[in-house]
Amino acid sequence: MAAVDVSVLLAACLLVLGPLAVVLQRQPWLSAVVYAVAALLCAGFALVGLVALAGPASGSALVLPIGLPWIGAHLRLDLLSSFFLVVLGLGGSITSLYAIGYGRHEHAPLRVLAFYPPFLGAMALVLLADDAYTFLLSWEVMSLLSWALVLTHHREEDTRTAGYVYLVMAGFGTMALLLAFGLLAGADGGYGFDAMRGAVRSPLIVAVVLGLMLLGAGSKAGLAPLHVWLPLAHPAAPSHVSALMSGVMTKVALYGFIRVVFDLLGPLEWWAAPVVIFLGAATAVLGILLAMMETDIKRALAYSTIENIGVIFAALGLALAFRANGLTAAAALAFSAALFHIFNHMAFKSLLFMGAGAVLNATGLRDLDRLGGLIHRMPVTAFLMLVGVLAISALPPLNGFASEWLLFQAVLMSPGIPQSGLQLMIPAAGGGLALAAALAAAAFVRIYGVGFLGRARSDAAGSAVEVDRFSLTAMGILAAICVLAGIFPGVVLDAMAPVVQAVIGGRLPVQANESLFTIVPIAEARSSYNGFLVFIFVAFCASAASWAVHRFASRQLRRAPAWDCGFPDASTMTQYSAGGMAQPLRRVLGSTLLAARERVEMPEPGDRRPARLVVRVADLVWQVIYLPISGLVGAVATRMDRLQFLTIRLYLSLVFGLLILLLIGLMLWQ
């Protein structure tokens, strides 16, 4: 049995598992069993993907006699699909493991169980699709199932809004993809990916397809300015679904972009790159700035997903720029950075969403300003979350830094590019990415510091208890992945090398040849990084210092009330709040980029109401793009309303008039 057969079989099992759960609904063990089976099936994906990564470049193909009658469904597992299948398999299986514990707390488990396994299966089918029809069908099924999952808690007003916005944006995205594939297929209607690869296209068509892919795949991934649904929908779902949507579904969207832009469109000219780089860098800065301002922990994480997607798009744009100029080594470097970051983001963002879910479970709270002190109440979760925030803040020696480091090395390759516009743009974009990385550290100090450190700001946070073993195990596995991929980045890079070779036509040097797990993207005299040694050195120095101080100086310790400059205040509300933490950056960057405004409402003398500080932060994208569009749609709909109440004679004359008009148009066209 070829790899593709196995993966299609696994996907089919997942698709069936959902309806099966509905049939067996009365069983008390149902939730645990469904999640366990889903975890095993996803682990199968990861295994098949890993095996296929070592296999031939073209992979294995399969044609099923379903779908459109004259085409059938073409499926193929090539190297690019295999890589993403590994990401999906790892993310899906660990999330399902988490859900065995987490899912027990769901009030109406069937609302999740019916859609969760098929959602995983649909994502796998997107990765396996080898013709436009199968791809779009799976994509749409994936969208709708995730929409159903977002609506799990449909009685909450926010969730309904989120579901509506998501549905509109998903529909828009699929429409863009439909048009893109229509253009790719051309007049002859070659819907197979093989036919599309070979076709010759005019630059105009290529540009339109690129734009449509940015709209279609970008809206699903969360690229600005199409990101607005993401911070609403991802947090509204149950936490394990949030982890899956942020950690895995955005990657499936990136797969769609890479498949079309890097593979099906053929070699692109250099002008494709600046758009992607600019959108990526802008998305990164905007996303993390919004995360910095958000007080809802899950929503802040969703905004940070937008930032990471921006980083990945910027890396992909760099790869396009280098490839268009024939700089294969640099293109391979940028593309490796993108793939590595895709893998890393799956790991740490899933981990963080699971941690947020654990907090939600233990306290019932998502608002940072009511949390605090969880490091005492939930020590294991707090430790694993610490690994997650260190990784996502791109700090050595964890994995987030390794991929960002590769990305900066790729930025530094820009002098090789002949186009002066790109030359000037890439360092500026690099500065934007550095800003985003630094802001990410600030944002996650805030999330972790306010949520987990300090004193509990509410009774619920003060009486939280540690979550179940399944959840902790799942988070532990992800934390281990974050650490290991950071210490041994060379292993991951070597595993990804065939994919890079297949897509770009070149690869990084074999990292296994370097001593002590160093990564050397181009040459050692140019740059090298060794996460393993950094880890060993820091660990050794810290333990040696600690040992020496305790042995030779002093080991005495006394507990006392906090000093706080002599004026400790017993009220937990005197701690810095999430809003207070964000205030410096809100003033510095937010006043222009987010239209942040502060107003002090001071009551009249004699009035006994308290004074208030009102802070307003807006995502300008809503105001500049979406509200005018929705206003326009509303206005047009009101005008068109009149057409509903005409007499039959008027309708007939309208139809007749339009017919005449179209015929005249046709005549002029010919």
Place this chain on the structure above:
Amino acid sequence: MAIVAALMIQFVQMLLVVALAPLLLGLVRKVKARLMRRRGASLIQPYRDLLRLMRKQVVLADNASWLFRVAPYLIFAATWVAAALVPTFATGLHFSWTADLIAIVALLGSARFFLALAGMDVGTSFGGIGSSREMMISSLAEPAMMLTVFSLALVAGSTQLSTVAEYMASPAVGLRVSLGMALVALVIVALAENARIPVDNPSTHLELTMVHEAMVLEYSGRHLAMIEIAAALKLLLYISLIGCIFLPWGLVNSDSGAGLSAYLVAMALYGGKLALGGVVLAIFETSIAKMRVFRVPNFIGVALMLSLLGTLLLFVSRSL
């Protein structure tokens, strides 16, 4: 045998930075005091302070978690490793390929991350104020630093500090406008990162303007000693960094098989560079007032703009 020698040199550098860091701090304080017509404490006062702190009992806030107790050692270790990877008296040390300039900056970022978390751990208002301002300053200073790294890498074709230092010492460099901009930007970043005047005042306490001091307010005893020595190491790191890039003369290439005397001369020269850096810093700090917190972004913004301009100039013309 060669590997033993190489390891020895690396080890010497590691000990040298940690041994010299308090002295540098003492020198800066002494020069500042003299400039203000005070006698000032002895040069070795920082060593005495550290020793006394180490021996004292730790008074730990009731609410402090394990993170608060582990953080000082991690901060010290990360800063120490970073400082030991910057070329001080020799280039091409045995482990110099472990981390390039970007990784060194990021290692300092790790130390800062833990410091900011530790500031929030006890749950006091001062700790929060320090952490939030520190992260604001660093999120502006880090991109400026990164863009400076870009300019240097464009000139030298490498982010590996040993290679950069060797290139900067070669006659191929010449005077360049972009390097001048990078120098100014780097100095501003160094002032901001080390909490020096005009960004923060290292000698204040109990002021609403403090940043670094506010974060470490709850620390005492050996924990405080670790944080103080980490701060001193960071100052030494930045001066060594500016030294090895912009005053790259007298560095020994450890692959060249130079003798002991060459190393001793290089070390003396390095001491001279450190002293020069310390004196210049003291003069600068005495002649300028501290800024209020919300003017700091403008100050660091200058660094950001200069470093970006420097990078762009290099694209306009390779010789600028």
